[in-house]
Amino acid sequence: MHELSMRVIFLFSLIVLFASSCISNKRITYLQNLPGNEPIELDEFIPFAEYEKNYILQPFDVVDIDFASADDELTKVFEFQGSRNMRMGGAGMMGAGDLFFFTGYAIDADGYVQVPRLGKIKIAGLNEEQARLEVEEAIKAYFKDDVYVRLRIGGIRFTALGEFSRSGTMTLLKHRATIFDAVAMAGESDILAKKNKLFLVRQYDGGTKIHQINLNDRALLASPFYFIQNNDILYLEPMNIRQFGRADNLSSSLSLILSISSSLLLLVALFTRNI
Template structure:
């Protein structure tokens, strides 16, 4: 079947006009009102807080290695090579925060760290381990969150789950890791799904077109946050048109085949 250029060119031109006409600068550009934003409100140093089900790595350092050894429990790991098994260097014991915000720490026992920042948890642990050391020791406690992850879904270039190594990430940094929004992403209606320490879920709407987003309490993401970017009407229309076009070509192909078969039979 031959389609005339007189039909193809107007249709292609109309499609281009529809796509680029719908994606105006007003809908695509970030921080459109940046010249009137009060930046003083954004002067906040964010610290992630420990949540239930977080996995913590806790290291105690002292001048005398033997003094810190009881608090630096290790877990042996195994590596399989061909038909034999060898043991690699042990890893530090990790600590799972339970639903009530507690961990079980060597010698000290149960410690409540839920809701604390990393530095606050370090101070709590430091005070608890001092009685087990000589007064000459000045231990250093380091707490890290091993499972700080966020998910980015929808109309982004690389949707997926991302690990945050520095325990701090903004909504813009998360989208940058995912390759930014596609041209079809709705920028003024980005959904943030969050679960608090009690298990309560909440959904928050973020407008990337508005520069005031930097003052939003949801500008910085928490561990396990989910960011969803919904498609705009153009993407939805294209999906619908694509499906209908496939069905139309399939039906046309079948009709042509039947017509050709009947023609051969009757002649």
């Protein structure tokens, strides 16, 4: 009778352990037609949701400003010494996104950039094209001929935290990028991540909002959060089973637990027989 109860306990332990380790495909599969949503069929056209297509520049952003005119020597006066040469020759030595940090113009806390000769120009609160026109208007006073100004942010910078293959701040060298571009760059999350609870921290003019995104949901393609923006922060939560170990060593952890359980049951059986 005692031996039978030991077997029952052992089988029950196995069932609990394996049940806790089972993860439904519905929790790890991207872009599903989830219940309660209008199904989106294959090859169906999905219009983009309304979103702020033109990123609004904010304090502490870094922008690249370049000038071109018939008088090349004069345009050099309006650039920091050596920045043009660094842009042309330094891209091979470091990531192009990082290069903008060294050669670009930082927007200060009050929203201004300091441009040689031109002084402070306020561009925070404007999109790239509006900011470009502001700088172009300021420099025209020094030129008889037309002068062209190029102003752009140094790619889309975002920060990935949590259950990604790698975390940290990264740069997508695109003018427009999707949430899946960011997930791919950060390393596709393992099976122990809550893909239905990706938190997106987004900077707005004067503040911040936290949004929750479901990567399992096909309706995300029509969401305003399908495209990421500069300075977004992505945080991917782990599942509760994460306490047993990472995806790559979960089987080892379960094997260890089962070995310890078997040893304890054997010791209990031997001890009770000797009583």
